[in-house]
Every structure is written in structure tokens, then in C-alpha cells.
Amino acid sequence: MSIVGQRIKALREKRNWSQMHLAQRLGINNSVLSRIESGEKKHVEDYLISKAADVFDVSTDYLHGRTKDPSPALNKNSTNLGLAFIDGGVEELDEDELEYLKESLELFRRMKERKAKEREGK
Template sequence: MSSLGERIKTLRDKMGFTQDDLAEALDMNRANISNYERGIITKIPSNILSRLADVLNTNADYLLGRIDDPAPKAYSFPSWASPEDIRDFKKMLLEDGPIMFDGVPINNEDRQKVLRVMEAMFWDIKDKNKKK
């Protein structure tokens, strides 16, 4: 079974994020991300763990090793997407703050639903712009 740090690193790499990217998304120092990945820090505050799971498109149970499936699935990219398109998509995800309705942050399940809709819209608009 892989450790918390190994799971964070694997998902971060899969998403194409650097430690700096992930640290920026979590509003923390890159050294913290490095310490998580190397197992120097093994107890992550729940608010950071939750945000980490959101940014890495997984759930806290996977990160903590309670389950082996990192679902929800990693974001997929259309075959026509250029490296710049993928960079733009990842930037949109990282810059996206908490999703709120009526001034209250939505839970992780609803956040994932909103992100799936945003993902579909992003690629649809990118495709239309390329055809112009």
C-alpha cells in the first residue's frame, strides 16, 4: 500500500502540477508539499486535506489509504488539445477558489459536479474557438 506522500506525488504528477503549483493552489509554502510527499509531515490538517483532495481530483479516503481507487477519475483531455490548452485548463482549476452558493461553500461531491460541468464547457468553448 502506498503512503499518503506517495499518493499526493502520484496524483500531482498525473495532473501535471509542480510542487509550486500545488502549494500555490493551497496557499502554502512549497516546502510543505515536499514534506508531505517525503513523509516528513504525515498529519495534514483536515481543511488542507480536503482542499488537497479537491485540487488533485480525488477524495480524502484515497489520500489517507483507506481506499485504493482514486476516483473521481482524473480529468481527461480531448485528443486535439495542445499542451497550451491543457495548461490553460489546469490554470483554470488552480485559480478557482471555493465554489459557494448563498455565501456557503459547497461540499466536495457537489464541487466535483460543478467542476465536471466546467470541464465540459471549457473543452467545448476551446474546440469552437479553434474552428474559427
């Protein structure tokens, strides 16, 4: 089994989703997803890995097995988030700003996960 297939399957099972449900969300046939998860499909297209990363809110590096951290966004040790502003500049963040943004992002992710669970429960 490929690492991409293993990780997609683990993420799907963690959410108690059927292969059919995930295949629909990815816009692919259930048999294609089955082949990805089992490792039968050796090459998974980049667009599909990106879409799976979006669906699961993880990084593509995580799906590829390049990192054990599934977090899609922030390097937790970074002091500069590299935020781009309207004028195109990048501004160094102070510690308070950085902490505020990290906490806001975590809150957003929890709310997003709760809403997804509520939708699944309907």
C-alpha cells in the same frame, strides 16, 4: 513516505504540475508540500487533505489510503444516490435515473478536466 504524501505526489505528477504550482493551489509554502510528499511531515491537517481532495477531484478516503478508488462521489454499486431535494426528502432513484446521473457526472468530469488542461496550457 506516508500514503497521503505518496498519493498527493502521484496525483501532482500525473498532471505534470510542479510542487510550486500545487503549493500555490493549496495555499501553502512549497517547503511544506515537499515535506508532505517526502513523508517528513508526519501529520497532514484535515483541512489540507480536504483541499487537496478538492483540487484533484478525489475522495479524502483515497488520499488516506482507505480505498483504491479515487472517485470522490458515487458508490458505483449504489442504487440510491441519496439525493436531497429542496423539501429535504430523499427519493429512491429508478435504474434509468441512476444511469442518467452517472453518465452526466462522467461527462461533467471530462469537461472539467479538459478545461483545467486548457487553463494550464495558456
